[in-house]
Amino acid sequence: xxxxxxxxxxxxxxxxxxxxxxxxxxxxxxxxxxxxxxxxxxxxxxxxxxxxxxxxxxxxxxxxxxxxxxxxxxxxxxxxxxxxxxxxxxxxxxxxxxxxxxxxxxxxxxxxxxxxxxxxxxxxxxxxxxxxxxxxxxxxxxxxxxxxxxxxxxxxxxxxxxxxxxxxxxxxxxxxxxxxxxxxxxxxxxxxxxxxxxxxxxxxxxxxxxxxxxxxxxxxxxxxxxxxxxxxxxxxxxxxxxxxxxxxxxxxxxxxxxxxxxxxxxxxxxxxxxxxxxxxxxxxxxxxxxxxxxxxxxxxxxxxxxxxxxxxxxxxxxxxxxxxxxxxxxxxxxxxxxxxxxxxxxxxxxxxxxxxxxxxxxxxxxxxxxxxxxxxxxxxxxxxxxxxxxxxxxxxxxxxxxxxxxxxxxxxxxxxxxxxxxxxxxxxxxxxxxxxxxxxxxxxxxxxxxxxxxxxxxxxxxxxxxxxxxxxxxxxxxxxxxxxxxxxxxxxxxxxxxxxxxxxxxxxxxxxxxxxxxxxxxxxxxxxxxxxxxxxxxxxxxxxxxxxxxxxxxxxxxx
Amino acid sequence: xxxxxxxxxxxxxxxxxxxxxxxxxxxxxxxxxxxx
Numbered sequence: 245x246x247x248x249x250x251x252x253x254x255x256x257x258x259x260x261x262x263x264x265x266x267x268x269x270x271x272x273x274x275x276x277x278x279x280x281x282x283x284x285x286x287x288x289x290x291x292x293x294x295x296x297x298x299x300x301x302x303x304x305x306x307x308x309x310x311x312x313x314x315x316x317x318x319x320x321x322x323x324x325x326x327x328x329x330x331x332x333x334x335x336x337x338x339x340x341x342x343x344x345x346x347x348x349x350x351x352x353x354x355x356x357x358x359x360x361x362x363x364x365x366x367x368x369x370x371x372x373x374x375x376x377x378x379x380x381x382x383x384x385x386x387x388x389x390x391x392x393x394x395x396x397x398x399x400x401x402x403x404x405x406x407x408x409x410x411x412x413x414x415x416x417x418x419x420x421x422x423x424x425x426x427x428x429x430x431x432x433x434x435x436x437x438x439x440x441x442x443x444x445x446x447x448x449x450x451x452x453x454x455x456x457x458x459x460x461x462x463x464x465x466x467x468x469x470x471x472x473x474x475x476x477x478x479x480x481x482x483x484x485x486x487x488x489x490x491x492x493x494x495x496x497x498x499x500x501x502x503x504x505x506x507x508x509x510x511x512x513x514x515x516x517x518x519x520x521x522x523x524x525x526x527x528x529x530x531x532x533x534x535x536x537x538x539x540x541x542x543x544x545x546x547x548x549x550x551x552x553x554x555x556x557x558x559x560x561x562x563x564x565x566x567x568x569x570x571x572x573x574x575x576x577x578x579x580x581x582x583x584x585x586x587x588x589x590x591x592x593x594x595x596x597x598x599x600x601x602x603x604x605x606x607x608x609x610x611x612x613x614x615x616x617x618x619x620x621x622x623x624x625x626x627x628x629x630x631x632x633x634x635x636x637x638x639x640x641x642x643x644x645x646x647x648x649x650x651x652x653x654x655x656x657x658x659x660x661x662x663x664x665x666x667x668x669x670x671x672x673x674x675x676x677x678x679x680x681x682x683x684x685x686x687x688x689x690x691x692x693x694x695x696x697x698x699x700x701x702x703x704x705x706x707x708x709x710x711x712x713x714x715x716x717x718x719x720x721x722x723x724x725x726x727x728x729x730x731x732x733x734x735x736x737x738x739x740x741x742x743x744x745x746x747x748x749x750x751x752x753x754x755x756x757x758x759x760x761x762x763x764x765x766x767x768x769x770x771x772x773x774x775x776x777x778x779x780x781x782x783x784x785x786x787x788x789x790x791x792x793x794x795x796x797x798x799x800x801x802x803x
Numbered sequence: 804x805x806x807x808x809x810x811x812x813x814x815x816x817x818x819x820x821x822x823x824x825x826x827x828x829x830x831x832x833x834x835x836x837x838x839x
Contacts, residue, residue: 315833451833451837452837454837455833455836455837455838455839460834460837460838461834461839462838510815514815514816518822519822522822525826
């Protein structure tokens with residue numbers, strides 16, 4: 245990469261760390277460190293909510309998914325606006341008015357200490373591991389494209405994030421998120437403009453060709469629970485997932501607990517409701533346009549440069565034959581695409597020729613991917629390298645630096661929020677609750693910083709070991725999906741006056757068990773439905789067990 | 804005083820729904836005009 249691009253990346257890193265350290269001045273006690281004294285404006289919190297949800301995978305993987313699979317992934321987010329509106333009128337007022345630090349603290353006030361500790365523990369385990377995965381995803385891509393050891397990439401992303409999160413607390417996290425979100429959206433919009441200018445055909449022809457290749461199939465109304473992304477899994481399963489994520493996951497709850505009032509907390513969530521689907525559609529559309537761009541520009545057979553060189557070295561003759569076939573199928577597809585672009589909308593024969601050429605090329609690429617998998621022993625995940633290949637080799641000078649900075653910003657905003665929330669749950673739900681309830685504010689502040697550093701180091705270690713821990717991380721993510729909907733069920737119970745502590749605790753266990761049974765007994769069921777199953781089982785079992793149980797402490801909306 | 808936030812929340816809700824309907828309409832148009 246050109247030194248000007250590196251200069252942009254370094255300037256971004258220096259700015260984000262110094263700005264974060266500057267924010268540390270206002271955080272001399274834990275309410276400031278964890279909740280910014282509950283005094284942040286709604287728009288900053290709203291951008292922070294969006295930045296936290298958007299990780300580097302969104303920038304790299306989702307664009308690649310747009311290029312290889314088209315727009316259908318946008319259905320995953322159809323439940324988000326619904327969930328945000330529901331949370332705005334239900335859980336947000338409860339949590340904000342309860343003046344809690346963590347969502348789980350609220351569960352102790354409503355139910356009992358063991359329900360709080362269990363939910364908080366589940367959060368710590370899953371988020372601690374997923375934080376490592378968030379660092380490793382862009383780290384692996386950076387290592388492959390720049391030829392670095394994974395440790396360097398993890399350090400480049402992890403160390404600056406840990407520094408500004410540890411010293412600056414939530415103030416630094418939120419204001420960094422605001423700037424990072426501006427950088428991310430700005431970079432994406434610039435890429436769209438450049439991409440449209442670079443296309444050798446008109447936008448109308450580009451969309452026609454992309455449509456013929458099936459990249460513009462957005463809606464799938466098939467009610468099939470084994471399909472990952474359908475309208476129904478998005479609108480029903482997605483609503484439950486987003487209710488769980490934004491309503492019960494401390495990394496998100498902590499964002500809007502920093503808002504000045506319930507109204508501002510609601511408004512900050514509704515910002516995501518406004519913009520998430522259009523933004524996600526834009527990101528997928530970038531991928532679709534890159535697909536069209538590569539119809540006319542030679543693209544590598546394997547986008548992952550590390551796998552490309554390893555397969556080439558392992559079987560030079562076999563790979564050369566495959567490359568020759570790839571080149572021939574590329575030329576046939578390019579000619580078919582050009583003919584289709586010129587012919588107009590009514591050219592059904594041209595569309596069929598193009599689709600056949602596309603299938604031939606994808607079959608050759610499939611063989612290359614199988615070869616890469618056999619040689620490297622790794623999952624290929626070639627989709628993650630489509631966008632970096634385009635950015636590094638086809639964009640004007642400076643744009644690659646801007647994009648790498650934006651990917652780092654997307655990763656860092658998620659990591660920072662997670663470290664901050666992991667530290668909060670550790671200190672508030674465990675250290676202050678069970679170890680040292682009567683400590684001074686200064687003591688808790690010191691422990692909070694140590695906890696942030698601990699989780700930062702833990703996440704970086706997980707990220708560095710991502711190759712060997714790959715299956716473990718997948719197990720934890722799978723385990724995470726077992727209890728996401730179930731925790732939502734506990735929070736739903738918390739809002740039902742007749743629900744009791746015994747119902748909440750054993751309902752949670754029953755919900756997780758039910759999802760585990762479905763996961764192993766019927767693995768073909770798409771994971772979005774796990775959230776619905778978990779939440780429903782917890783509420784049903786929880787209410788049954790609550791009947792006849794002694795009355796507990798009730799927390800009303802105004803308490 | 805309590806009426807004001809409720810009204811403004813309704814307005815925001817209307818805005819959210821309007822943006823979603825426009826986005827879905829654009830996606831629907833993309834699929835029906837260019838999709839297979």
